Amino acid sequence: MDLNARITQHFHASIDTKAEASQVLPPQIAFASQMMVETLLNEGKILACGNGGSAGDSQHFSSEMLNRFERERPSLPAMALTTDTSTLTSIANDYSFNEVFSKQIRALGQPGDILLAISTSGNSGNVIQAIQAAHEREMRVVALTGKEGGDMAALLTPDDCEIRVPSQVTARIQEVHLLVIHCLCDLIDEQLFGGA
Numbered sequence: 719m720d721l722n723a724r725i726t727q728h729f730h731a732s733i734d735t736k737a738e739a740s741q742v743l744p745p746q747i748a749f750a751s752q753m754m755v756e757t758l759l760n761e762g763k764i765l766a767c768g769n770g771g772s773a774g775d776s777q778h779f780s781s782e783m784l785n786r787f788e789r790e791r792p793s794l795p796a797m798a799l800t801t802d803t804s805t806l807t808s809i810a811n812d813y814s815f816n817e818v819f820s821k822q823i824r825a826l827g828q829p830g831d832i833l834l835a836i837s838t839s840g841n842s843g844n845v846i847q848a849i850q851a852a853h854e855r856e857m858r859v860v861a862l863t864g865k866e867g868g869d870m871a872a873l874l875t876p877d878d879c880e881i882r883v884p885s886q887v888t889a890r891i892q893e894v895h896l897l898v899i900h901c902l903c904d905l906i907d908e909q910l911f912g913g914a
């Protein structure tokens with residue numbers, strides 16, 4: 719096996735997926751950033767969730783909001799629902815893993831807040847229940863998905879925003895999700911603080 723060739727293949731596949739995504743995703747990413755800016759200007763917050771690599775993406779996003787992205791600016795309110803192991807294990811143990819995010823949203827979500835729901839398949843049960851809980855709390859949803867959007871896509875309303883990466887490969891979708899998150903951080907900073 720030629721390891722270098724295999725690595726080059728991964729790089730090229732990632733570049734191709736990003737190039738394809740750059741043709742179709744900018745309007746949705748811009749819209750999602752405007753939704754988030756509106757929420758932040760109205761004293762709302764952004765809750766984020768996902769599984770595995772997407773749990774990491776949720777935390778990546780919330781840390782860039784709470785701390786900073788590329789410029790000096792005030793902290794912005796966001797929270798990953800993937801980090802409190804006592805809460806996650808007790809909900810999973812006493813109820814079900816499908817409820818680990820939704821129960822937190824029912825406690826923390828306020829009307830006008832945003833849920834950033836991340837799933838490459840769109841079919842993770844706990845992210846689906848998170849969207850249902852967010853709607854009950856009158857929150858809007860920004861969904862980062864891939865493949866065919868899964869059951870998540872069908873749950874979204876016209877007030878929500880789906881950013882669906884045009885790929886069937888989980889790793890490639892995740893790589894674009896991270897780029898989308900960085901675009902969102904940059905666009906939020908630009909719209910709120912301008913001039914960089």
Ligand SMILES: O=C(CO)[C@@H](O)[C@H](O)[C@H](O)[C@H](O)COP(=O)(O)O
Pocket residue numbers: 769770771772836837838839840841842845888889892
């Ligand atoms: O990072 C990876 C694969 O690249 C995995 O940890 C992956 O995130 C997990 O299998 C997730 O459970 C997949 O969930 P989803 O993206 O389908 O919602």
Ligand SMILES: [Zn+2]
Pocket residue numbers: 771889892
């Ligand atoms: Zn991964």
